[in-house]
Amino acid sequence: MDKSILERINEFTWRIPTSYKKGMRVPGVIYTSEALLDGVLKDKALEQVANVAFLPGIVKASLAMPDIHWGYGFAIGGVAATDIDSGGVISPGGVGFDINCGVRLLRSDLTFKDVNKKLEILVNRIFSDVPTGVGSTGKIALSTKDSKDILTKGAKWAVEKGFGTEVDLEFTESNGAMEGASIESVSKRAFERGKFQAGTLGSGNHFIEVQVVEEIFDEKIADSLGLSKDQVTVMIHSGSRGFGYQICDEYSRKMIQCLSKYNIDVPDKQLACAPLESAEGKSYFSAMKCAANYAWANRQCLMHLVRGCFEEVFDTSWKSLGMNLIYDVAHNIAKIEKHIVDNKEKKLCVHRKGATRSFGPGQSDVSIKYRSIGQPVIVPGDMGTSSYVCVGTETAMKNTFGSSCHGAGRIKSRTQALKSVNLNVLLKELQSKGIIVKAKGGKTIIEEAPSAYKNIDQVIDVVNASGIAKKIARMRPIGVIKG
Amino acid sequence: MKVNKYELISHTADIGIRVKANSLEGIFCSAASAMFDLMAKEKTPAPITHSLEISLNANSQEELVVFWLNELLSLSQAKQVIFDEFIINKFTNTILEAVVKGKGFNNYAIDTEIKAATFHELKLNKVKNNWQLELIFDV
Numbered sequence: 001m002d003k004s005i006l007e008r009i010n011e012f013t014w015r016i017p018t019s020y021k022k023g024m025r026v027p028g029v030i031y032t033s034e035a036l037l038d039g040v041l042k043d044k045a046l047e048q049v050a051n052v053a054f055l056p057g058i059v060k061a062s063l064a065m066p067d068i069h070w071g072y073g074f075a076i077g078g079v080a081a082t083d084i085d086s087g088g089v090i091s092p093g094g095v096g097f098d099i100n101c102g103v104r105l106l107r108s109d110l111t112f113k114d115v116n117k118k119l120e121i122l123v124n125r126i127f128s129d130v131p132t133g134v135g136s137t138g139k140i141a142l143s144t145k146d147s148k149d150i151l152t153k154g155a156k157w158a159v160e161k162g163f164g165t166e167v168d169l170e171f172t173e174s175n176g177a178m179e180g181a182s183i184e185s186v187s188k189r190a191f192e193r194g195k196f197q198a199g200t201l202g203s204g205n206h207f208i209e210v211q212v213v214e215e216i217f218d219e220k221i222a223d224s225l226g227l228s229k230d231q232v233t234v235m236i237h238s239g240s241r242g243f244g245y246q247i248c249d250e251y252s253r254k255m256i257q258c259l260s261k262y263n264i265d266v267p268d269k270q271l272a273c274a275p276l277e278s279a280e281g282k283s284y285f286s287a288m289k290c291a292a293n294y295a296w297a298n299r300q301c302l303m304h305l306v307r308g309c310f311e312e313v314f315d316t317s318w319k320s321l322g323m324n325l326i327y328d329v330a331h332n333i334a335k336i337e338k339h340i341v342d343n344k345e346k347k348l349c350v351h352r353k354g355a356t357r358s359f360g361p362g363q364s365d366v367s368i369k370y371r372s373i374g375q376p377v378i379v380p381g382d383m384g385t386s387s388y389v390c391v392g393t394e395t396a397m398k399n400t401f402g403s404s405c406h407g408a409g410r411i412k413s414r415t416q417a418l419k420s421v422n423l424n425v426l427l428k429e430l431q432s433k434g435i436i437v438k439a440k441g442g443k444t445i446i447e448e449a450p451s452a453y454k455n456i457d458q459v460i461d462v463v464n465a466s467g468i469a470k471k472i473a474r475m476r477p478i479g480v481i482k483g
Numbered sequence: 484m485k486v487n488k489y490e491l492i493s494h495t496a497d498i499g500i501r502v503k504a505n506s507l508e509g510i511f512c513s514a515a516s517a518m519f520d521l522m523a524k525e526k527t528p529a530p531i532t533h534s535l536e537i538s539l540n541a542n543s544q545e546e547l548v549v550f551w552l553n554e555l556l557s558l559s560q561a562k563q564v565i566f567d568e569f570i571i572n573k574f575t576n577t578i579l580e581a582v583v584k585g586k587g588f589n590n591y592a593i594d595t596e597i598k599a600a601t602f603h604e605l606k607l608n609k610v611k612n613n614w615q616l617e618l619i620f621d622v
Contacts, residue, residue, distance in 0.1 A: 256542070415493050
């Protein structure tokens with residue numbers, strides 16, 4: 001898209017007017033900076049923001065968060081809300097194949113000094129105990145009953161199996177399970193595809209990171225979150241694995257039939273959709289919830305395995321190490337939420353495709369402990385720089401349906417990374433920064449090289465300055481486990 | 484595994500392929516072998532151990548090729564098999580019946596997870612006398 005198309009609203013916000021493309025029902029609104037915008041203009045991400053504006057029932061704007069980059073259907077970093085009572089649609093493409101891909105962050109009472117001397121042992125232990133990589137199978141065998149329960153109970157299923165505690169659920173978005181997940185909406189194949197993978201990390205950009213809190217931007221809120229400088233944290237990034245891919249695939253096929261049935265015109269088949277209140281819409285939403293619940297159970301299992309590794313290495317219980325869950329967020333999901341649009345409260349279907357919920361203070365959906373400060377927004381960066389913890393804001397509630405970014409966002413394709421990055425040079429560079437990386441193969445490390453990503457500090461500066469989340473703490477990686 | 488030539492298309496987050504063949508059936512087989520080649524490399528040559536039937540319906544050739552690749556990915560993960568032989572028995576613009584053969588995951592070094600084939604920027608057309616497909620995978 002040519003820059004001249006864009007209308008600048010303020011320092012950190014640009015608009016794609018509805019006049020750009022016939023069929024856009026609302027404008028596109030992009031949260032970015034002048035510096036980041038040039039990178040965004042290089043690929044087709046903004047075209048995708050304009051395409052999303054075609055969705056029936058979409059309200060206010062097709063939004064792009066500061067980590068926006070080119071995806072398929074929706075841009076990654078895309079947020080779109082549709083008005084359910086006015087025929088608003090739900091689109092599997094607005095959630096993605098990896099349904100409820102998300103991140104969780106654990107705190108600890110350990111400091112960098114405590115961990116550094118045992119870092120290599122710890123990273124090796126996590127790498128050996130947590131199944132990673134393509135085709136890896138979990139150590140958690142699912143009975144037929146388990147395969148069903150995991151879909152309706154989510155993280156609670158894992159807790160009932162002894163993988164964590166009830167308290168963990170309080171600090172998980174939606175308490176680790178969306179209500180209304182019916183297994184009738186799930187095919188035999190999806191069960192089959194998911195049964196080997198509970199408690200597995202996956203590959204690609206999924207990871208487990210041991211981190212150190214390097215900087216605190218708001219002492220009071222950091223304290224409420226249980227974060228302090230020099231403290232060791234652990235971040236886990238994974239999703240619903242093959243189970244979610246299967247749900248998305250099957251329902252994308254069904255939704256293509258819905259385009260003619262409901263007379264819907266979208267410029268990309270990957271945006272196929274159906275009214276949420278239609279039989280097809282309800283069925284997808286139910287299946288999506290099953291996959292979302294699977295993902296929360298998966299991250300709960302992964303956290304349990306990681307806690308076990310710390311227990312082995314530090315020879316004490318995870319509870320005595322203070323390894324509590326700070327929060328778990330979904331960043332590929334659709335949810336029914338109430339938001340104010342044109343001064344009226346509306347029931348919306350909010351799609352977050354590579355975007356994190358950023359509910360501000362006072363929201364009843366947020367854990368009581370955080371209700372006065374806003375929900376934690378966990379933002380992973382790349383393996384060589386930093387990750388952030390932010391909190392949700394009133395501005396996000398007002399402007400972005402309570403949403404913010406989900407990561408740094410890629411700038412370089414995997415093929416470009418493979419051509420331009422030398423594995424040994426990269427590993428030495430990471431080593432010189434005190435970062436140990438373990439992965440099944442060198443290819444993943446190269447594809448996920450820091451140079452393939454936008455500068456996370458710049459992305460968070462836009463988030464913070466535009467007010468869609470407030471930055472609280474920055475962590476640097478010291479141990480990285482990839483698939 | 485014999486893999487027909489394919490090109491990679493650069494995409495910021497994902498991976499695209501461009502395959503060429505002198506028939507539409509050839510495109511379907513080449514795209515499938517390119518997809519599994521992106522995912523995995525065989526450790527040592529071994530005999531086929533799995534054979535499965537696939538039967539698909541779609542509204543168009545474009546839909547059919549995406550459904551075909553996604554069905555293969557789905558079967559691959561559900562059965563823990565990498566496919567390397569694709570025999571198409573019936574083929575029209577909207578119907579495909581095939582037998583696909585392969586070997587277990589343990590016979591391969593698998594280094595890329597492909598989540599799905601997508602419709603985004605999909606191009607399937609005839610260039611002079613050859614067919615050409617451009618397709619983006621979610622990885």
